[in-house]
Amino acid sequence: MKWAPGECKAGDMIRIPLGQFFHIGIFVSEDEVIQFGMPPIPEYRTDMDKVEVVTTDIDVFSCGKIVEVAQLDFKERRKRFKPQKTVELARSRIGEKGYNIIHNNCEHFAYECVFGEKYCSQVDELRKKYLASMEQKT
Secondary structure, eight states, rough: OEEEEEOTTTTTTEEEEEEEEEEEEEETTTTTTEEEOOOSSGGGOOGGGGGEEEEEEEHHHHTTOOOOEOOOOOHHHHHSHHHHHHHHHHHTTTTTOOOTTBBBBBHHHHHHHSSSOOOOOHHHHHHHHHHHHHHHHO
């Protein structure tokens, strides 16, 4: 999956850069972005057990950053749910808790709403780097 700035449509997976990581959500409209937790910036920090799926507008989601839209390849477009189903799934989870940075984060949430399975490329990349560093030590 590639990412690029672009026009957002209902059901799109969107993200903003925050340091070396990204905060990811589901775009519904300019007035509604559904995300697992608020963007992880100081003014929204809270206890991990209080993080939940919430809805905000695009301005709050973006934190003044450029919003990137997932550019799905042919295989991903065939695999994804229809945009309306993605939006329905995301809305049905508003208020859900159980955030875990490794196993249940904003990317897991968005990916599951779009494709029906949990996945986080950011955790996957960290895992690969860690395993590569362990191999170099042996």
